[in-house]
Each structure stands twice: as C-alpha cells, then as structure tokens.
Amino acid sequence: MLKEGDTLITSRQKDLLKMIIEEYIKTAKPVGSKSICERMDCSSATVRAEMSNLEDLGLLEKTHISSGRIPSEKGYRYYVDNIMEPKKLSGEDMLKLQCIMDNKSLTISDVIEKSMEIIAEMTNYTAIILGKSSKDNLVSKVEVIPIDENNLVAIVVTNKGHVEHKNIYLEGHVSSRDISKTIELINKLIVGTPIDEVSSFLEFEVKPIISNYVEQHEILYNAFYNAFNEFTNINHVNMAGRVNMLNQPEFSDADKIREIVSKFDDKEIVNAIKEEGNGVNIYIGSENNFDDDVTVIKTKYNINGEVGTIAMIGPKRMDYDRVTTLLNYIVENINK
8 A cells, every 4th residue: 555645545546546647638538447447457347446446535536427537636636746757858849949949039038938839839728927027128118198187097118018007196186297297207217227127216316306397296206106116016927828728628618718718817817826936836726826627837937037937727637747847848948
C-alpha cells in the first residue's frame, strides 16, 4: 500500500487512476472498464471493482450518461501531486518557440506575448499575460474627458499601444481652463517617462511649478497624482485564444459560455490571476479564483526588470504535463 497525503491507494489503483485521467484528457469521454482491462492485464470485473474503490476514495466520479468514470477534482489533484511527470517538449513545439526567442528585434514583452500566442494555438487553451513593462512602457499621451462638474475620465496611452483609463473625482468645482492647463503641463513634462515612474515625476517635476500656471492646483494635483499612482499598479493584460474555451466539449452550454466570456472581460477577475508563488503552479477548479469548472496553470516571471504572470486557462480535463513543460520552457529560456 502507498500512502499519499491522506489518501490510501494501492500501486494498481495508482496505475488505474493514471490511465483513466490520461484517457479522459485525450477523449473527454467517460472511461469504462473494457478500454482498461487489456492494458492492465486483468479482468473487467477486477477493473470495475478498483474503479469503485477509487470512486469511494473520491478520486473518480460516475456520470449519469455512462457506466464509465471521470476524474474528480480530488482525482486531478492527486494525479498532479503524485503521478504526473513532466512531458518532454516535441521538436516541433521547441522549434516554434525558439524561433520567437531567437528574434533579436523583439523586446522581452513581445517575446512573451508571441510565445503565449503560440502555446494557446498548440494547446487550444486560453493564454493570459499580466505584465508591468517598466522599461519599455513609456507614457505617450494623457487626455481627459469631462463627465460633469466633478468627474473626469483620464486616459493614458503608452508607446506600446496600451490604453488605460481611470475615473477622477474632483473635490470642488474646477474651471475647464485649469483642467486644460494641468493636462498640458503633465504632457509636457512626463511624456516619454516609464509609466511606473510617473508618480515620482509628478511629485518632483510637476508639483513644484503647477501653482505658477493653475489657480486650483491643489485639487487637480492631488486628483491626478492619486490616479497615476493607481495606474502604476495596474497589470497590462494580453490574452490569446480566448475563444478556445468555446471549443472544449465541457463548455457547450450557452449559459456557461457566457459566464466564462464575461469573466475574461472582467479586469478585476483577470488581474486576480496574478501569481505570487514560485515555480509553475496548478489551481484546479475550486482552488482558483477564476471559475470552478476550469484549471489555471500559471507562473510569475522577473526578467531584466520586466515582471508579470503568464497563465494558461483550460478545462479541468487539461493536458497538465504538457502545459507545465511549456510554461517552464518559456521562463527558463526567455533570457538566454
């Protein structure tokens, strides 16, 4: 007998669980005893009995539409922690990624983005990049749109094409002339500045002189300083293969599709994917904050001042070993 965590499982049950999970990952169809008994060289009755034992342990589930079994969330977790082995990258996969990494004309953020696009295409899952490109992400333009007397929308455009907007509340009536002068001053002094340095530029370059040009300078300076301070903490989101989730048989239900798509559009939910731990980490179903019906595999990167998270989102029936290997490959090779 083998004891893994709190679950007692025999060597034969471990082999059986591995076969069922890997078969289900490939086919998305419940696995019956007939397809397993020849590979295990034992009777169909023995396989059924062991399937029943694994179900009692909470590692398998029986579906209503078939006599076969599918892995439970607990079963996937057991597989990931105790059975799964890293899958060797195929020559074709490696060549596709290496072509991007060998392209010296690309910035690190571009290499990461294009590599994740390739992985999304390879796996038919959704790739997400949350990054703060501090060195290359420079402020290109700042604009404001007045909403009413006390509310504005500030829009920041960077040289990398990122566009962010922030609602600004002004504590008091401010003339349109003062707003225009403030924006003119900000654009004159901070265009070309890395976005994560804007707050300090406002403090040391704009604050000392704004009173010379703007009558209600305190209200405007405080409002814009707070807005830019929040901009520097925003993850820039890139997504590839978002429609890939619609190709998974688990998500054929229209309501579920709408739910998943709406979550991809929710910046707060997507930003929560940010990874704080080390290595490639796997969050199955209820373990992630995105959706109970998906798995999120993610890792953080910190390369030459570029920090962020790369993640793959797919069904719980995910090709865990392959995705883990692909993410590891990107992080390990991106800076070579």
